Amino acid sequence: xxxxxxxxxxxxxxxxxxxxxxxxxxxxxxxxxxxxxxxxxxxxxxxxxxxxxxxxxxxxxxxxxxxxxxxxxxxxxxxxxxxxxxxxxxxxxxxxxxxxxxxxxxxxx
Numbered sequence: 001x002x003x004x005x006x007x008x009x010x011x012x013x014x015x016x017x018x019x020x021x022x023x024x025x026x027x028x029x030x031x032x033x034x035x036x037x038x039x040x041x042x043x044x045x046x047x048x049x050x051x052x053x054x055x056x057x058x059x060x061x062x063x064x065x066x067x068x069x070x071x072x073x074x075x076x077x078x079x080x081x082x083x084x085x086x087x088x089x090x091x092x093x094x095x096x097x098x099x100x101x102x103x104x105x106x107x108x109x
Contacts, residue, residue: 015061022069022092024087024090025087026086026087027047027051028082029044029047031079031080032080048071048073051071052068052071055068056068072086074086
């Protein structure tokens with residue numbers, strides 16, 4: 001006969017879990033430094049792949065099921081040109097009555 005002991009120990013902390021959140025961040029490849037370090041297009045592709053997959057693999061108790069939704073790669077045609085805070089110019093429109101629609105991966109294909 002197999003017996004299982006159930007722990008009755010509790011924790012002191014309270015947990016607050018968001019059902020979803022959209023968090024933006026950005027990085028810039030400094031073209032002048034990239035030239036000096038001999039950065040290649042392949043290096044840039046690896047960097048972008050690392051950002052995408054690294055975000056997907058940040059699994060913790062508070063980020064269970066976290067999935068990246070959008071990666072926007074902007075290449076400026078003018079040398080040494082940069083527009084900061086592009087994330088502030090993006091707008092996500094959705095029906096506030098149906099927040100499950102926003103969380104669904106079906107809407108991001």
